[in-house]
Amino acid sequence: MVQYTKEALDYAQQIRQLQGRGLAIVDPVKAELYLRKVGYYRLMGYLFPLRVAGSDTYLPGASIDTALRLYEFDRHLRHLVGEAIGHIEVAARTAVTYRLAHAYGSFAHRNAANFRPDGGKGNWHESWLSKVDEQVCRARETFIDHYKCRYTIPPFPEVPIYMASEVMSLGTLSKLVRAMHSVDQAAIATEFHTDIPVLLSWLHAVSVVRNIAAHHGRLWNRVLGVSPKLPRHGVWAGTSSTVPQTRLFFMLCVLNHLLKDTAANITHWRTTVSDHLRPLLVDPSRRASMGAPDNWETHALWQ
Structure with a gap:
């Protein structure tokens, strides 16, 4: 010792x-x-x-100046990543809310029968609802306050899915999607032009990266600790050898794909990120640290 x-x-x-x-x-x-x-x-x-x-x-x-430039580079990169994740979060919340509310009603998330029995460990639905109720109670949103003052049945903090989904964390939302029936999961995955195993993996990875960025953690050369699934079709097929899935560049490619199905200006975001990355990624060692291939700007995953 x-x-x-x-x-x-x-x-x-x-x-x-x-x-x-x-x-x-x-x-x-x-x-x-x-x-x-x-x-x-x-x-x-x-x-x-x-x-x-x-x-x-x-x-x-x-030189310490090199380190300070890396720090400022990473700080702005976190902002760009956070901007993308914000759009993706909104789109995911909207897709989940629309599907559940129209399939099972305004309080769809409160009924365990609307989800798979094996959707989580143990009595997952009860513990999940408890977490949602805590997040609703902590929320400082006008629509939550209005609902609390006006409606008494069902009792607060039991609010409709379209309110609950706005204040629950991305991790909590991901657990809900993971527990949905296959037909409902498929409807959500279709919104993002992928299959459900990939989407679940991507949403989890997005949640991890979001937490890193939200706590101002170093992002640019981090081994993320998650390995987002690689789709087996289209431009994704066979790219694992050129773009390591545990490094940030692969995650940027995932964000780029998911952003295409949001309200974001994807071209502007991708161009801004490319302009930000370009001076750093001239250096081969920096490309390796981020997991970017030599042809990263023209790589199929970044288009």
Whole structure:
């Protein structure tokens, strides 16, 4: 067992430690500003690619300015990813709400008979409803307040599906879709021009990436921890060897596909993302870190 004994360093000590390990810091004032406002360990995620493998020392020519540019690049990338996910969330909520409400009524989600018995572990529907009710109670939406004040049957927080779906988390929505009957799942998948196993996998991956972005986590070179399914048809077939599914570029391709079935201006989003990626992905090592192939701009998945 090894005990952690390192003491906290003040900003000046942090700068000296980085310099002592070979990192060039031309402007200590700027460096200290980022250390104060961003934090040493958050910046370490952007400094790590500049280090000698397996060592605390930095590669020759490594500069904190490079790390700060990566940080700002990633910050804007999270914004672009969040913009796409916002459109996808709205489209998914709308598709699920429309299907369930028209097939089973305004309170479709409250009746376990409207879902598969094996839709989750144990008494999944009861625990799922409990989570939805918590999210409804926490919501600060005018339409929720209006419903609560006007209607008493059924008792609050039992609200119609088209209200509940607007305030439940994407993860909660994904669990609902996973439990739907096959015929209902197929109707949702058709809206996004894919099959249900792929859509369920993609929605889960979108939820994971959304959480990373929402908590300001490093995104650009992260191994995402999920592997979105690869469709077996069309442009997706046979691409697993060129675009690794656990890296961000594949996820950008998934977002690109899903956005085609939303109200978003897909061409504008894809062009903006391409313009943002291009300066960084000139570097082969950066392409590898993001999982982007050499021909990423013309790759079939990015069209």
